[in-house]
Amino acid sequence: MVLRSGVRVRWAAFGIVLALPATVRAELIVRGGSARYTQEIVEALRKEAGTHGVKPEVADLTGVGATDHSRLGRLAASETVVFAVGPQAVTVAASAVEAGRVPVIALGVPNPDRLKVRATYIAFYPRLEPLFRWMAARFNARTFGFLYTPSQNAAVAAAFDEAAKAAGVSLRAIPAASSGELVRGLKALGEVDVLLCPVDPLLFDRESLRIVTDEARSAKKPLLGFLPDMPQLGFTAALVSAPEAVARTAWQASRASSAPGAKAQDVDGPILYVTKDQTTTVDLAEKPGERRRK
């Protein structure tokens, strides 16, 4: 698989472990799932480790099972930090390394409050307040719709709402747990300028995704997601933290004495504005017209 960054990595059915040689300060990177974005984060972490003079080893995991649990426990026994990428990797890693003994840095987790796992979380979403300011300018928007499944993303919706207020725009929450509720909820589409969809089970249900993209297209409203795959599935664009920035933040967090379970640490640095045809790097501090081609 060739990633956006052009680096070829090995795909794993369930995950990848990146272990560093024991002769240097040891780190362990655990990855769960095969999602494109989390693969990119893993690759960026490898590069980040490389800039600090270490070359990680890559190993495949087998799944969320006792084998992975015991294997991670052994691998992490001599480590000082564990980076876990993806919710399943975080869950297994935190359990295997006896949380508290070895710090776990959690990446690629869109809704940390659902995990209830002791770890230091790196925010999945870009810094929200400047993101809202940028989106408001880019799309000339004052009101944003936020479509989400309450059971999965209630905390995320609250965070988006808080950031929208701080940015001086309004957020219209559209809770929808099923495709039927989606149909009713999207009747509010006429009252918003832009529709936002977090990483949510609705996206992974073909029927729901089709309803969302059809309705947004027919209402001629920009539809923004937070996974780089979304533009290929009918979204206007996706806004994601640059994997390199995520990796850098995670690396810095591993060196800091941050308390596990605290609020997710924001990622500093540019974000990626991904459309169907191109990916553009955006500095949220700049005005939209000043963005540069990648």
Added chain:
Amino acid sequence: MSGAASRPAVVLALLAAAMAAGAQDSDFFEQKDSYFQTQTIEGVSKRAEALTETPATVTVIGRDDIERYGFRTLADVLNFASVGNFTHNDRRYDFAGGRGLFFYEDFNTRVLVMLNGHPLNEPWNNFGGVGREMVVPLELAERIEIIYGPSSLLYGGYSLYGIVNVVTRNGETEPGRRLRLTGGSWKTGEALASFGRAGSAQGTPWSLLVAAGYYRSSGEDLDLEPIGASWGGPQSGTDFERAPFAFVHAQRGDFSMLLRAGYRRHGAPLAPYESLYGSTDEHVQDSKHLAELRWDRRMNARLRLSARVFHDDYTYEENDPFSDPAADLGEDLYTFVLHTDDRDTGGEARLHYQTGGHTVTLGGEYRARGMTQRSFDRFAGGAVRDGAREAAVTGHLAVAYAQEEWRPSERLALIAGANIADTKPGGRRAQPRAAVIVKPAPRLSVKALYNEGFRPPSIFEAAYADFSQQIDNPDLRSERIRSGELSMMWSPSAKVSAQAYAFTSRLTGLIRGVEITAPSQVQGGVVAPSGDPADLVGVLQYQSGGDVEASGAGVALRARTTSLHGYLNVAYARPRLVEGGSLSPLPASSSWLASGGVAYERGRWTAAATARYVGPHDLDASREMAARAGDFVEANLRLSWRTRLVYPVRLDLDVRNVLGADGTLAASPVYTPATVPIEGRRVLLSADVRF
């Protein structure tokens, strides 16, 4: 390039573009596992395990497959998607068998049927329904776990053929309002409504799923070849089925609650026990109501504690009309009525402790069981013949179990466990498990399994006595099975997987009904009320008699591309009844079984076909016929279309037995004919709306 020549190129280009778009789609939807869930199995070790790591050969059928292929009952899943399990439908029940083992009138007493890990087999006769008797419609199932061979170490018995566990959806996986309506051949109608909701209160997650439904069918009109003067000919409305149900699953934090209520009434058109042919009064009815409260808490990274309490209530009613000119009161029409009511109340406590490469499971369960039974003959006018028979019996099941899983390296797992169970009836029995799982490559696992299982005699078999038809047997002991197995699971990619196994088993102390022909045959010191041993001649007593050896192998393949899904299962088993030093084949058990399915998805359309092959099998020895049954192919079709009529609607067109196969299955000795015909072609149309 000419226009004609360029057309194929344009078509190919469009096709390639469509496939590329489809591949993009497909890859994305597969990423759901990265964010929300991973396929695991819970039925073997009572905790989530990867399929490659569980100490058993397993098949998991997920909700997508259930919808894609149109499986309607557990019997459908066993027949069309398992490796070596099957059911014989005698138009009353689906009788399950597995790995060559099948016994007439077994009533699924040797397969453990579960709903969310809650055993459903009832205490009166150990019956576990795989039709609509006890579980919920499969439209509410998240997945179905099929575990082959004896694997009931943590459950205390009953699993000689295996375990079938239906894991239901909950308020989070089936959110919103849903209505599904079905209609079709044989005056079939079904309605299913559900409401699901999930959320979080003060940081504590909760979910609620409430569902109810009703199924009815008049059944197939039958015209069976006459046998003698009183059996055979056309009949209508005798194959009927009615099945209402209600279901609640609620969860808040560490607590969850499971409620299920409902009954299923079914006609008996083949007139068992020489009853009156063609009567719409003949039927069986199974009512199953249960409540379970569960607590499951992860105390820390190593320790997880669970506990549950439950109460099950099961009633059975059987109506068999007879015509007997010599009956009392000058009436020649009467109905034999059998009514039982049993209760199963108990609790379980369990802990999982995980440290390093060790995972320990310890627990215990106790069930108090009680049964009342009443049978009598009722004349057409409502009068009851003298001599109604009643019995009230109690029993219990107590089991303590322990299992240790040790993974000394990434490629090796050693699993050992044992339980000791005390049952009444049945006595005390210990049962071990040992497994070695080797993973030479991350996607390949090889399992060497040794399992033992037992089935205590049911209360009915051991304790029921009316001294006119049946006597009890206090000495009756549990059946026992030993099984050795080599199993392999290989997933070379996320889109292809293969599974294979070879096994050998020996079931000892087979419990069977024996007609007493001489007083010396009576076991357990049972004495007739009159004190005359000769009075017991001619009655039935359940006794342990004979062993059954079986060996066989199976292979399963699953593959999918962007738009195609398919699977193929082939199983061979050779069972032999060992009796008095001689070996004889087991009737009604096909050595060869195969099933497969293929589905094609494009846009809003899905077309799927499933088929099964049932190999030839012997008739019961009492038939004195040279013929065999089985050796047929039965196929089903499903065409699905997703659209929007204000709200999202899924329309399913099902054609069952699309080839109109005239297959037959060997009939139980309680029937007049030697074979039972499988159901004919049937068309069903369903609309599933989420609003």
